[in-house]
Amino acid sequence: MKERTFAREKAIQALYQIDINKDVSIDHISETLEDLNDYSKKLITGVLEHLSEIDQAISDKLEKWSFNRIATVEKTVLRIAVYEMLYVDDVPREVTINEAVELAKRFNEDQSGKFINGVLSKFM
Numbered sequence: 001m002k003e004r005t006f007a008r009e010k011a012i013q014a015l016y017q018i019d020i021n022k023d024v025s026i027d028h029i030s031e032t033l034e035d036l037n038d039y040s041k042k043l044i045t046g047v048l049e050h051l052s053e054i055d056q057a058i059s060d061k062l063e064k065w066s067f068n069r070i071a072t073v074e075k076t077v078l079r080i081a082v083y084e085m086l087y088v089d090d091v092p093r094e095v096t097i098n099e100a101v102e103l104a105k106r107f108n109e110d111q112s113g114k115f116i117n118g119v120l121s122k123f124m
Helices: 003-020 030-034 038-049 051-061 072-087 093-107 110-123
Strands: none
Touching: 003 038, 003 072, 003 093, 038 051, 038 072, 051 072, 051 110, 072 093, 072 110, 093 110
16 A cells, blocks of 8 residues: 555544544544654644634535535545645645545445545545
8 A cells, every 4th residue: 555545544544533532632642643654644733733724625615515414434534635635735636636535435435435526626
């Protein structure tokens, strides 16, 4: 598995945990972060630092759907992808979208990939 794909996968797991367990913060997963590579750490801390802007950017791209209705897995994948698109200069948007679609399929189902692709394609 490619290093950045693995990093994204670990970031999804950590951010998912934070999202579903409101008592968990970045401080609570600091031990987990120690075991992660630098790119995972960058994604996790970056998403958390820019969470409100990222969520607003996603909300702005949704049609006939509200942000609150997005399942946690898809929301987490979208947050990471939008963070990469807005704040990481060395990853082409096409790569970000492809990685997000594949990770959504891996963690949820094929329909998730279609949803993720539809939302992220509006960032092109």
